[in-house]
Amino acid sequence: MTDIKKKSKMVSREKNSPRPQSESEKKYRTIFENTGAATILIGEDTTILMVNSEFEKLSGLPRKKIERVKSWQEFIDPVDVNRMLAYHYMRRAHADTSPRNYQCRLINRKGESRVCHMTVALIPDTKESVASLLDITEMIEAREALAGSEERYRLLVETMNDGLGVQDESGRITYVNQQIVDMIGFSREKIIGKTVLDFLHEDYHDIWRNSFLVEGHNQPFEVGWKKKDGEIIYTIVSPRPIYGRDGNFSGSFAVFTDITERKNAEEAVRQSEEKFSKAFRSSPDAITITKLVDGVFTDVNESFLRITGYGLDEIIGRSSVGLRLWRDKRYRDDLIAAVKKDGSIHNREIEFYVKSGEKRFGLYSAEVIRLGGDPYLLSSFSDITDQKRLGREILAISEKERRNIGQDLHDDLQQHLIGIEALASLLEGRLRKISPQDARSAEEIRGLVSEAVEKTRRMARGLCPIYLNENAIVPAIRDFAGNISEVFGVDCTFASDRKIIIRDNTTAVHLYNIIQESVNNAIRHGKAKKIAIRLRAAEGRIYLTVEDNGKGIGAAVKTGEGLGINIMKYRAAVIGATLEIGVRKGGGTAVSCVINQK
Helix, strand or coil, rough: HHHHHHHHHHHHHCCCCCCCCHHHHHHHHEEEECCCCCCEEECCCCEEEEEEEEHHHHHHHHHHHHHHHHEEHHHHHHHHHHHHHHHHHHHHHHHCCCCCCCEEECCCCCCCCCEEEEEEEECCCCCCCEEEEECHHHHHHHHHHHHHHHHHHHHHHCCCEEEEEEECCCEEEEEEEHHHHHCCCCHHHHHHCCEHHHHHHHHHHCCCCCCCCCCCCCEEEEEECCCCCCEEEEEEEEEEEECCCCCEEEEEEEEEEHHHHHHHHHHHHHHHHHHHHHHHHHHCHHHHHHHHCCEEEEECCCHHHHCCCHHHHHHHCEEEECCCCCHHHHHHHHHHHHHHHCCCCEEEEEEEEEECCCCCEEEEEEEEEECCCCEEEEEEECCCHEEEHHHHHHHHHHHHHHHHHHHHHHHHHHHHHHHHHHHHHHHHHHHHHHHHHHHCCCCHHHHHHHHHHHHHHHHHHHHHHCCCCCHHHHHHHHHHHHHHHHCCCCEEEEEECCCCCCCHHHHHHHHHHHHHHHHHHHHHCCCEEEEEEEEECCCEEEEEEEECCCCCHHHHHHHCCCCCCHHHHHHHHHHCHHHHHHHCCCEEEEEEEEECCC
């Protein structure tokens, strides 16, 4: 290496020494000019003796600034100089020991590094050599870009969310990405070389044969796979054919999109819809689906048609208000307002009208659902007209028996006791003259009989407070309030409008019993000291309120259990009234009952 450096210094001192151009050099120059590669003639001292136009282009310098002026070392990347200088002297000492072809990096005038494939040979019987340089920079860059592209493609394929597989023309698997491995649970080694049918569920073999194995088929299709653990998964297969350089079909590749979750969800929805459809169609209750905004029917079940008497073609596309199913639009608006307020309503008693115009009663439930993004009302109701009529008849019979018992107590037992009281009084008067002691006993007997008469009177009034004249309810309530104040020592008041008219005695009796039960609850359970009963009429309705200052009736109101609350609600339902029991402002309980007499 020390000798190489010494020779290099000698060359650098000698290279600027001019010498005349020989005839052979002219011949070389002619050859060089017609060579497509960048070519140079190199002297023993590394001076460049001749260059062609291609080298001028490669180096960026004109030949007059190169020939017999520069050493080839000045164009070579310093990293490569020592290696190439060693080749230079080895070639001249022993031609066979120096490589003929190798790569080097040439630095051009702009300072750019160009990778060149260099071919060097000695001119026979001289110490001069000829070197040709082929610029392979773009080729290397393209190769590196291709390698990078292939790596990116490999990473893309291996990390993509969908599976990707390749099979040959016979259906044998030649490649699968990691997602395929994860999908079916088998290792890549267990998959490559097998046929697709080895992993495909039997139900999909014909689909695969008729789709993926057909030359040129490129339409997506659905198949099911057997996982290693026995589970079935489903994918959409998007195939593409592969053709060789000869244009012949050589196989296919495909993207596999896992749709198992979607398919399971669709199946669950299908089953849910099937269950809903069966429940919808076979339910004994009337079920309807209407648009929330206008009440237009989109679907009804057979029970609705049977209850209302309409045909399906008379219902679909028409509104509940237009069919006069409700009393008026306001009635439906009140129902919709209740649904919007609480999200749904359950077992609310309603009035509805059938095709014949008959008014009937039902227990109504409804909630808002969304179909296609729009709000609809899913409603159901059962016809309780007959049960309601039967309940009224049973209560009417009960009330009649109560009245009969009350009248019997008043007209029979009470009169009988009054007679006994009169005889005891007469006996007392006679005994007072004969035996004062026996007279006192007779007086005690008369007192007991008198108490029995009073109790009988109260029992008769309780059992039969209102007689056939329904307009007697106001005085009956006033007497009841006075009796409560007298017997229990509480402040029980009653206030009413001047003219309260209740059209039937049954309604009056049930209203009176609701008042009785409310007051009894206030005294017995609420320990109230003040009770206010109010009755008023407005717009065809009767409004009753019973308020007290007691401790309330607590959880019984929320659960609807005990304290006669269910009986009160039933009585209200029988007469078509609404009953609410809640907490009064300032403490105590407030009972509100509204009777619609329209």
